[in-house]
Amino acid sequence: MQRKEIYYTPENIQEESLKILESAKLFDKSKRFPFSFENCALLILDMQDYFLKEDSNAFIPSAPPIIPVINSAINRFKDYGLPVIYTKHIDVKDSSMLNWWKNSIEKDEIYSVFRDEDVIIEKNYYDAFIETKLDSLLKSQKIKRILICGVMGNLCCEHTARSAFLKGYEVYFAVDGTACYNREFHKATVLNLSFGYAVPVLINKILKD
DSSP states (O other): OOSSOOOOOTTTHHHHHHHHHHTTGGGOOTTTSOOOOTTEEEEEEOOBHHHHOTTSTTOOTTSTTHHHHHHHHHHHHHHTTOOEEEEEEOOOTTOHHHHHHOSOOOSOOBSSOOOTTOEEEEESSSSTTTTSSHHHHHHHTTOOEEEEEESOIIIIIHHHHHHHHHTTOEEEEEEEEEOOSSHHHHHHHHHHHHHHTOEEEOHHHHTTO
């Protein structure tokens, strides 16, 4: 297994994300928990230059192809007047995160062009709920469902999905809206989450339904 690989490209992302989704079909709960936009928020994790720029040591090679997919979801959620929430990861001095990874994530820009109503939550851990206002923000808007996109799929996205489930939300994990360093990480995340925490979905499909 390569540490990093390009498994998503603009040309193959629909086909490859479907393969990853189908690898977890044994635990499919989409019939019990069909995706609905009702009371749903779009949560976009850590789409920062640190992970998206090729000259960064943390660059995720399969992340650029998910950007148009996420943008499509953003547009639909905003058309429906539903919350779109971004997170930005920033390391803090002497934290376990910094001790583990060594390289510090400084404040940098998120890829999207924001509107005034966009919400950006700064976080210091994999889990976007730890020491942030995310949970109270979602509850204040009567959110019951969360669609998770972003990077890294197997770290911040997976951890946040697990935490959201434990806090009582219905969680949907966008297979074509998340990316990892390699395909095996992505498949493992989708398999683990579908077993007990989240329903994996394809943004391209739910936007058509």
